[in-house]
Structures are given as structure tokens and as C-alpha cells.
Amino acid sequence: MRASTRRRIIGLAAFLVALEMSILGFALWKSSTPQGERASLPAPSPSPTSPSPATPSPPARSPFRIGVQVHGYVGDPRDTLRVVRQVGFPWVKQQVLWSMHEPEPGRYDWGILEGFLIVAERDGLKVVLSVVTAPEWSRQEGGIHGPPDRPEDLARFLQTLIRRHRGRIHAIEVWNEQNLHREWQTSRGLRPEDYVRLLRVAYTAIKAEDPRILVISGALSPTGIDDGVNAVDDFRYLKGMVDAGFLSYADCVGVHHNGYNIGPDVRAEEAPSLPEARTARFRGPFDNPHHSWSFKSTLWGYREIIGGAKPLCVTEFGWASAEEYGVVPPGFEFAMDNSLKEQARWIVEAYERMREWGFIEMAILWNLDFAPKGFGPEKDDNVLYSIVDTRGVPRPAFSALQAYLAALRPEP
Numbered sequence: 001m002r003a004s005t006r007r008r009i010i011g012l013a014a015f016l017v018a019l020e021m022s023i024l025g026f027a028l029w030k031s032s033t034p035q036g037e038r039a040s041l042p043a044p045s046p047s048p049t050s051p052s053p054a055t056p057s058p059p060a061r062s063p064f065r066i067g068v069q070v071h072g073y074v075g076d077p078r079d080t081l082r083v084v085r086q087v088g089f090p091w092v093k094q095q096v097l098w099s100m101h102e103p104e105p106g107r108y109d110w111g112i113l114e115g116f117l118i119v120a121e122r123d124g125l126k127v128v129l130s131v132v133t134a135p136e137w138s139r140q141e142g143g144i145h146g147p148p149d150r151p152e153d154l155a156r157f158l159q160t161l162i163r164r165h166r167g168r169i170h171a172i173e174v175w176n177e178q179n180l181h182r183e184w185q186t187s188r189g190l191r192p193e194d195y196v197r198l199l200r201v202a203y204t205a206i207k208a209e210d211p212r213i214l215v216i217s218g219a220l221s222p223t224g225i226d227d228g229v230n231a232v233d234d235f236r237y238l239k240g241m242v243d244a245g246f247l248s249y250a251d252c253v254g255v256h257h258n259g260y261n262i263g264p265d266v267r268a269e270e271a272p273s274l275p276e277a278r279t280a281r282f283r284g285p286f287d288n289p290h291h292s293w294s295f296k297s298t299l300w301g302y303r304e305i306i307g308g309a310k311p312l313c314v315t316e317f318g319w320a321s322a323e324e325y326g327v328v329p330p331g332f333e334f335a336m337d338n339s340l341k342e343q344a345r346w347i348v349e350a351y352e353r354m355r356e357w358g359f360i361e362m363a364i365l366w367n368l369d370f371a372p373k374g375f376g377p378e379k380d381d382n383v384l385y386s387i388v389d390t391r392g393v394p395r396p397a398f399s400a401l402q403a404y405l406a407a408l409r410p411e412p
Contacts, residue, residue, distance in 0.1 A: 062108075064355045065298065065362040066405065067091025067128060068387075069316065074105040074373040081123050083368065083388070087398060088405035091363045092120060093128040095176070099144040100136045102157055108166070117168045120302045128364060129317065130173040131158065132183070146176070146185035151198045155205035162209040169210075171362070173254055173315050174202045175218030179237040183221075192240030196249070203249040216313045216362075217246055219254030222292035235291065238305050247306065252313035252361050255302055257295045257318040258385065260285055261337040264350035268294040282334035284401075295350060302360050313360035317350060318366040319343045319382035321395075325377035328384060335384045343363050344397040347387075348404045355408075365401075 068087070070080050084092050094116060102108055110358040120127050131154070138148035148154050162169060178184040178195045188194055195218065203215050220386075226233035228343045232240075261282050262271050271277065277286040281291075285293035291301050294318065302312055320335035321343040322328045328335050338346075347365060354360040371377075371386035383390060386396040 018372050041080070063358070064186060064360065065091050065126070066351060066408075067093055067126070067362070069093040069095070069367045071370050071373045072116045073097075073112055075369075077119045079114065080276045081116075081119050081125060082157070084125060087124060087368075087387075087401050089125075089401075090363075091126045091128060091172075091362070091364065093130060093171075095130045095132060096161075097133045098131055098154070098157055099133040101161075102135055103137075104135075105137055105153070115146055117165045121168045126170040127168060128171040128173065128315065129161075129169055130176055139186060141177045143185055145183060147178075147194070147198050151201035154198065155201050158202060159205050159209045162206065162213065166210065169213060171214035171216060171252075171313075172202075172206055173218060173313075174199050174218040177221040177256065178218050179220045179223070179232045179234055188371060190228060190237070192232075192237050192246075193244040194243035196241055196246045200249045214251050214313075214362075215249070216252045216254045217241070217250040217294040217313060219256040219313075219315045222257055222298050224288070224290045224292050235301055235305060238302060242306060247309050250310060252334060253302060253306055253310050254297060255314045256316040257314065257319065258366065259295050259346060259350070260293050261334040262294065263342075263346045264295045264297060264353050266294060268292075276337070280334075280337050281314045282315070282337055284334070296353070299354075299357075299360070308359065311359055312362075313362040314354065314360060315364045316360070316366040317363065318385040319346045321383065322377060322384050324389065325384070327378040329377075329379060329381045332381045335381075340396045343395070344400040347397050348400050351404065383406075 066089060068084060068089045070084060070092055072080055081092065094113070096113065101110060101113065119126060133144040134146060134148040134154070136142055136144060138150065138153045139146060140149055160171065162297070175195065175198065176183055179190055181190065184190055184195070186194070199217060206213050206215050220234035221231070221238055222234050223231045224233070225231040226236060261276070261280055262274065262285050266274065268285070268291050271285040271289055271293065272287070280286055291297040299312060299314070319338055319342065320332060321338040321340050322335040323338070323340045329345050351363055365387070366385050367382060367387075367390055369386060370380070370382035370389055371390045372392040374380040374383045374390070376390065377383045387395050387401065389395055
């Protein structure tokens with residue numbers, strides 16, 4: 001989720017969380033949560049300098065897991081998850097704003113997230129949580145768009161969340177696009193070894209609380225910017241993570257890619273020779289070939305960098321289309337090149353290619369429902385990726401995915 005959108009969401013969600021807590025989350029918790037789960041938790045024992053833990057025996061896992069990201073902080077989760085089931089997704093992803101749920105050390109306000117997790121369990125959906133935004137109290141520098149000063153604070157939060165909702169959380173992605181300054185604001189800058197320090201402590205805490213949970217490293221942002229201040233190229237950052245030993249602290253390597261205006265089978269170096277190169281309004285992939293424009297080049301590049309040591313989990317991918325809107329936020333002009341039919345075709349093709357390639361364990365579409373819950377296509381780029389429109393009406397990708405998933409019948 002992009003930082004500008006997240007700031008708007010935090011303001012809106014703060015009100016909605018309080019309301020939903022009284023209406024839905026609290027009622028569901030009272031009916032289904034055993035008393036005593038609010039007991040205090042011991043602080044996690046591992047420190048940032050702890051030796052590498054023994055790798056736990058991995059749970060039996062299906063080779064390819066398919067899901068979609070939703071905006072579960074807005075609206076009734078029963079309605080949101082009903083639409084997930086209508087499409088046929090067995091997995092659902094929700095980003096968790098740690099800063100919202102622990103406003104003071106040790107004081108938790110679970111709000112609508114409580115109801116979301118309970119309803120997902122009742123509906124038989126597997127849940128991926130992406131945990132981001134450290135509370136201001138955890139950061140001497142202030143602000144929420146960066147890591148905590150003490151990784152143990154995040155570990156304690158994760159243990160509390162898991163213990164409260166044991167069995168309802170099936171995968172956790174630790175942070176998001178930490179190679180960007182907007183997501184990782186510290187005086188030390190964008191250092192992969194600093195992220196691995198956070199991941200190490202979080203991984204150890206998660207596995208100590210529930211070893212069945214799949215731990216995914218924070219997905220990087222594919223970017224051609226490599227100034228070391230605003231962004232670090234994702235390939236270079238990932239190599240730094242490998243050098244810092246992150247593969248010992250992740251079951252799956254997180255990846256993001258939003259497909260711009262070329263399809264999932266096109267390598268970066270092939271884009272300039274496409275027929276579309278003559279007519280495309282957005283010129284990036286065609287005039288300046290770079291892996292970050294290409295879905296295929298990015299995923300295969302990650303596989304090469306990690307040497308195939310771990311599977312990839314694509315926790316955010318999709319194609320934007322502005323066909324019915326005719327307007328886009330600045331920087332997202334590529335959405336004007338993509339028709340709704342292309343969006344539908346490329347999403348399905350991407351799922352099929354990832355399944356065929358064999359080194360992808362999870363693929364989460366970005367996104368289901370940010371359009372009707374967002375701020376309009378001229379301001380909110382998330383709207384353009386949604387498979388329902390601003391009125392909540394399914395776009396062609398919705399029915400295309402229904403047909404694909406019905407035929408595939410993926411195992412949860």
C-alpha cells in the first residue's frame with residue numbers, strides 16, 4: 001500500500017475502528033474468544049544478537065497459493081469477505097497498521113481487525129497479514145513510517161496478535177517495501193542489514209508462538225531509482241539482504257510487481273520490440289528497458305539472486321486500467337494504455353505463469369475493493385488496480401478470475 005494512501009486511510013480508519021469495535025469486533029470476540037486471552041505475555045526472549053534458531057520443520061504446504069488483498073479496515077468484513085468467496089479466492093491479505101493497534105506500549109485496540117479475523121475463520125479463508133507502521137512511541141525519531149528502535153517491540157506485538165487469534169493467521173509478511181525511504185525512515189538510511197535485524201527478531205518470535213505460520217520477508221519495491229536516499233534498487237537491496245543472512249529468517253521471499261503497460265510474459269529487454277512500443281503513451285518500458293518495468297524479469301531476477309534457496313511469495317501484483325475513468329494520478333499514466341480486457345487477461349496469465357514456473361508459493365492480487373473504498377481515480381492510484389469499480393460493480397477481471405479459479409480449484 002502506498003504511503004500517501006495509507007495516511008488518508010489512517011485518518012478515516014481511526015474513526016471507523018472505534019465504531020466497528022463496538023458494533024462488530026467486540027461482539028464477535030465475546031462470542032468466540034475464550035476468556036483469559038488478555039493475559040499478559042512474556043517478552044520474547046531472543047535479542048537482535050541471538051544465534052540463528054534451528055529451522056523448524058516446515059508445515060505441509062500446497063505448491064501454489066492464490067489470494068487477493070482487500071481493504072478490510074473500511075466496511076463490514078462480512079461483506080468484504082463475502083465478495084472474496086464469490087470470486088473463489090482461498091487466501092485473503094490484509095495490511096495491519098501496528099501504529100493503530102498499539103497506540104501506547106502494551107495497550108491494544110484491535111478494532112475492526114478483530115472482526116475481520118473472526119469472520120475469515122468462519123468463512124474458511126486463509127489469512128495473510130502484512131504488518132507495517134511502527135507506533136510513534138517506539139521511534140525516537142518520531143513518525144510511523146519506519147522501523148521501531150527496538151525490534152523486540154514488534155516481536156511483542158506479533159506474539160500478542162498471534163496468541164489472541166491463534167489459528168486464524170496463516171502467514172505474516174514482516175514490513176513492506178523497506179528499500180524506499182517513504183516506508184523506512186531512519187537516520188541510518190536504507191540499510192538491508194538493518195531490515196534483516198528486524199526480520200530476525202520477528203521471525204523468531206512468530207515461530208516461537210506458532211511455528212505453522214508462514215513468515216514472508218517484506219516485499220521490496222521494484223524501482224529504477226538507486227540513489228541510496230529515496231530508494232535502493234531492489235536487486236541490489238535483495239543481494240544485501242542475502243549477504244546479511246535473511247534466508248535463515250524467512251520461509252518465503254516477498255516480492256511486489258505492478259505490471260505497468262506490458263504483459264506478464266514480456267522480459268524487460270523484449271519490450272522495445274513490441275508493437276505497442278509505437279503507440280504507448282507511457283514510454284518507460286519501451287524507451288528505458290529495466291527489470292523493474294517487467295513482471296517476468298523481476299521475478300526471475302529474484303530467483304537468481306537467492307539461488308533458488310527459498311520460494312517466492314508475490315504479495316502484491318496487478319495491472320492498472322483507467323479505461324472507464326479517463327483520469328489517473330500523476331505518475332500512473334501507464335493505466336491509460338491498459339484496457340479492462342487486458343487487465344483481466346494479464347492477471348489470469350500471470351497466475352498461470354507463476355503456477356507453471358514452479359518457484360512461486362503464493363500470489364496475492366492487488367486488489368479487490370480499493371475502488372469503492374478509495375478516494376477516486378484522479379487521486380488514488382489503488383482505484384485503478386481494483387477488480388471492482390468505484391460503484392462496486394465487477395470489472396472484467398472479476399469474472400475472468402471466477403472462471404479461472406473454478407477451473408483450477410486451488411487447495412488452501
